[in-house]
Amino acid sequence: MDITLKEITKIFQAKDKSETVAVNDFNITIPSGKLIGLLGPSGCGKSTTLYMIAGLLTPNHGRIYFGDEDVTDMAPEDRGIGLVFQNYALYPHMTVRQNIMFPLENIKVPKEEALKRAQDMADLVGIGELMNRKPKQLSGGQQQRVAIARALVKKPRVLLLDEPLSNLDARLRLATREEIKRIQRETGITTIFVTHDQEEAMSISDEIILMDLGIKQQVGEPQDVYDEPKNLFVAKFLGTPPINLMPGEIKNKQVLIRGSKVTGKAAKNQEVVVGIRPEGFEIDPNGIMELEVYMVETIGRDTTLIIKNFNDSAKSYRIIVDARHRIKPGDKVKFNIESDKIFVFNRETGERL
Amino acid sequence: MLERQNNLKALFYLAPAMVLLSVFTFYPLFNAFFLAFLRDYEFLLRSAKGFTLFGNFKNVITDPDFGIAMKNTSIITFISVPISVIIALLISVALNSVKKLQGAFQTIFFLPYVTNAIAIGMAFAFIFHADYGLLNTILGWFGINPINWVGLNASWSNAMFALLVYTIWGGLAFKIMVFLSGLQSIDKQYYDAARVDATPRRRVLTKITIPLLSPMIFYITVTSFIGAFKAYRTIIGMFGETLRPPGTLSKDSLITIVGLVYDALAHADATGKMSEAAAASIILFSITMIFTLVQMQISKRRVHF
Numbered sequence A: 001m002d003i004t005l006k007e008i009t010k011i012f013q014a015k016d017k018s019e020t021v022a023v024n025d026f027n028i029t030i031p032s033g034k035l036i037g038l039l040g041p042s043g044c045g046k047s048t049t050l051y052m053i054a055g056l057l058t059p060n061h062g063r064i065y066f067g068d069e070d071v072t073d074m075a076p077e078d079r080g081i082g083l084v085f086q087n088y089a090l091y092p093h094m095t096v097r098q099n100i101m102f103p104l105e106n107i108k109v110p111k112e113e114a115l116k117r118a119q120d121m122a123d124l125v126g127i128g129e130l131m132n133r134k135p136k137q138l139s140g141g142q143q144q145r146v147a148i149a150r151a152l153v154k155k156p157r158v159l160l161l162d163e164p165l166s167n168l169d170a171r172l173r174l175a176t177r178e179e180i181k182r183i184q185r186e187t188g189i190t191t192i193f194v195t196h197d198q199e200e201a202m203s204i205s206d207e208i209i210l211m212d213l214g215i216k217q218q219v220g221e222p223q224d225v226y227d228e229p230k231n232l233f234v235a236k237f238l239g240t241p242p243i244n245l246m247p248g249e250i251k252n253k254q255v256l257i258r259g260s261k262v263t264g265k266a267a268k269n270q271e272v273v274v275g276i277r278p279e280g281f282e283i284d285p286n287g288i289m290e291l292e293v294y295m296v297e298t299i300g301r302d303t304t305l306i307i308k309n310f311n312d313s314a315k316s317y318r319i320i321v322d323a324r325h326r327i328k329p330g331d332k333v334k335f336n337i338e339s340d341k342i343f344v345f346n347r348e349t350g351e352r353l
Numbered sequence B: 001m002l003e004r005q006n007n008l009k010a011l012f013y014l015a016p017a018m019v020l021l022s023v024f025t026f027y028p029l030f031n032a033f034f035l036a037f038l039r040d041y042e043f044l045l046r047s048a049k050g051f052t053l054f055g056n057f058k059n060v061i062t063d064p065d066f067g068i069a070m071k072n073t074s075i076i077t078f079i080s081v082p083i084s085v086i087i088a089l090l091i092s093v094a095l096n097s098v099k100k101l102q103g104a105f106q107t108i109f110f111l112p113y114v115t116n117a118i119a120i121g122m123a124f125a126f127i128f129h130a131d132y133g134l135l136n137t138i139l140g141w142f143g144i145n146p147i148n149w150v151g152l153n154a155s156w157s158n159a160m161f162a163l164l165v166y167t168i169w170g171g172l173a174f175k176i177m178v179f180l181s182g183l184q185s186i187d188k189q190y191y192d193a194a195r196v197d198a199t200p201r202r203r204v205l206t207k208i209t210i211p212l213l214s215p216m217i218f219y220i221t222v223t224s225f226i227g228a229f230k231a232y233r234t235i236i237g238m239f240g241e242t243l244r245p246p247g248t249l250s251k252d253s254l255i256t257i258v259g260l261v262y263d264a265l266a267h268a269d270a271t272g273k274m275s276e277a278a279a280a281s282i283i284l285f286s287i288t289m290i291f292t293l294v295q296m297q298i299s300k301r302r303v304h305f
């Protein structure tokens, strides 16, 4: 079942009548059976969007459809959604079994069947042996899986996850995000996964939706969005280390950085921002751009060269090169730039040229 | 070294409280225990004829008033506490779910708490007045003849009913305040989760709100039982120092155990009366103690901390 948001706007009004537009004219279709990452910086309206899909918040404007059905005015309990909260919201006084069975008891599933479904779901998420524990006696990762089991046990039409991994340490995060992917694959349920961690979103999502300040920025498969960012925000948000942004200009259809040509662009003469991915540099004795290496970071697989930012000495550029190049701080190195790793943006609007 | 200094410091800070507690709590407590085992103690002479293990307790228990006091105390305790806890719980849940005028309602429900018990007792005596009391007026609208609640020759059961209503009402304010603060500290996400999972309202109350509030409910129940065992001011407020409706016999008295203690104290100059007061208060203390311990045992299984 697809989920469609049509012109969704949500405005919060504070006590002093000041307004926050949390979600602004949002249009999106979430394809059936896919795992979608809803990605954006803190406060951009991700949770608000999720809660509107869940029905816990009502949009000020716009409609929400599950398939062909308009669910905008439907109560949350009738929408058939499973929701995993940021801090899980497991009932602390119930055991794992009671937590997972709770949604089934609400809809009066017979006891025998409820027990069996709870156990099956617990086994699926790998907590089948912990059924008699209280949430407090579980690790963060285990709690999260209980929350997923509780959300899935009633066979919802949609699974919504609000930053479910944000409380976990780095190692557990990696393990559980694979777990979520596996569970989603096995159940085939349409899933929306909210996160502000771009790496997390890119690694597990079939598609990502990038938003900023309540506005949709770009939608697509992670690799496509990474390769073809529509604007400066998207280019900056995706990728670690982040993209290198250099001041440049377009003159006679040539893009110049500090006066030397780096690529061509059929656009009118103007000042621009040039973005080059860290992996887009190629060491070449005849290269077009010469940079002085300030520091070198080695991690074995590859080497990161750190170059002082042209404008701001507190910032730096990062270039990733193959580890076989032995480069020392202070070396002057010439680079060629791969044409599919360089993007040119309008300096005022941030739109890609 | 540092630890020792800190201990000294702590002792120093505690000293004023310890001195006050010693003078006004520990010494009287110890003294009461002591008095309860003195034979034929003369309060005026401060002299006694040695010790007796059960003599004073026997005198208390064989007093016909003791049975009446036990009966009254038990009824007040075991009827008013559960009812007032349940009513307070329902009112708090309702109050917590209204958005508008919540502050105003809270103030209304909290007013009795800052009003003197005796004054309220007198007001209630007036509400229950047979001829121009509010209650009988309202009952009159439904064609019910005036009932003599607390007036001349009022029956024990009518008087007790009035007392229970007053006791229950008087205890609500504090309970509601504690429950409300407890409710407000429950994470809203539990309710969002419950909504998404289509939880019926009743189940939200019984399976989520009450368990999460159970530490507060437990605290309130224990303190209310202790308070109810000590009931006295309420009765003075309603019936005055005779502790019964005017014109009735002492078997219809609404005396409680604390009433018994004060009664004995009022005759402290008679031989052994002071010791009887001490013995009665120790009996009350023991009952309260045992009851509290039992509740704590139960709480281990029922309260979710």
Ligand SMILES: Nc1ncnc2c1ncn2[C@@H]1O[C@H](COP(=O)(O)OP(=O)(O)OP(=O)(O)O)[C@@H](O)[C@H]1O
Binding pocket: A012, A013, A014, A020, A021, A022, A040, A041, A042, A043, A044, A045, A046, A047, A048, A049, A196
């Ligand atoms: N109940 C509310 N009342 C007023 N403003 C709100 C409310 N909830 C959210 N907002 C505002 O709406 C905006 C979006 O909030 P939202 O919680 O959706 O952000 P988010 O993308 O989930 O952020 P995070 O990653 O930090 O969770 C924020 O500016 C926030 O301050």
Ligand SMILES: [Mg+2]
Binding pocket: A046, A047, A048, A162, A163
């Ligand atoms: Mg959020």
